Amino acid sequence: MATVDQIGTSGRRSLLSPEGWLAALARRSEAVVIPVGALLAGLLVFGLFLLTQGKSPAEFYALVYKAGFGTSFSWQNTLSRTAPLLFAALCVALPARLGLVVIGGEGAIVLGGVACGALAGAVSGMPGALGIPLMALAGGLAGAVWIGAVGALRHFRGVNETIASLLMAYIAIALMNHLVEGPLRDPASLNKPSTAPLADQLRIGDIPGWDVHWGLALGIVACLLSWVLIERTTWGFAARIAGGNVRAAQVQGLPVGRLIVGFTALGGAFAGLAGVFEVAAVHGAANASLATGYGYTGILVAFLARHNPLAIIPVAVLLAGFEASSGLIQRRMDLPDATVLVLQGFVFVAILLSETLYGRLKIFAPERWGERA
16 A cells, blocks of 8 residues: 555656646746746846936836826727737738748738728718728738738749748838829828728727727737637648648648648738728828838737737737837937837847747756756
8 A cells, every 4th residue: 555655756746747737837838938038038128228328217117007008098099009910910920820930911001001092982982881891801802912922922932931021011012102192192182192081981980988999809809710710720730730841741731832822811811901990990091101010010919929819919918008108208208209119129139039948948848857957
């Protein structure tokens, strides 16, 4: 019969064994602890940078909290900025499951907005229940075609998707400027070239009780559906297999080409929807304000969330709060408006450096707990 000491030792081993709950917790916590640690490291280094400029890090972060999360108005401002970040991050996260680094979501956003503004004149006589879905469809298709073309170039011609998507983003912005200042320009827009204003019934309103448009709700739904697609469907499983080893996926007969084009197109469609909401819910017309950098901030959101659609939601809220504080920081601390961009740069570098830690820290590897130091 086993003694009490033997039972106790066995119980401790079961908790610490690779099959125990403590081991499972250690494995799962790696995907949370490392990104959070990288975020804090980036904030710390940026604080040291502020000290070199004669500014107080404590005052800076206090203003960030106050402007982004301190009041109900701050929260509404933050959540309004969260909506496009959710869609932009999905444009990066979905192709990333196939091992693709697509960073040109900004191009899909501006073209989605232009497509929405261009179609608005044709559907101005329609009721909103019909016109708004048509505008959303046009914006989504524009983004899907633009980023889907990046996937097609990658699969059929071997063109690097990172370079292709970035260059196509610049092309998209130039195309937007040409269309808005030329063929699609409203003659009444004198100081700021824009398309014709949307009819009142085509404007997307706010969520009842909130001063936040419906793009936030749809963005959260898009993240939830993307998680289901990746984690609970055969298409998502095939994408993860192809992302791990393309040659093995091809040997198994998986449609790698269709997966690449399909996931990039879906990500582009989400980015295009971000442009639609910027036009139909924020600006009321397509203009240069579409190119505000949401697509580039979405890259940081996706990487910080480890390309997990569920984690994208809180990360997008956090970075939207950072962006919402830029104006107050500029006024109170006499810092440039681009200071928040510098902060994002420090965080992004920290996130990239933290990639080297995955799989190397013993505390997150239960199978190595028995090894000697």
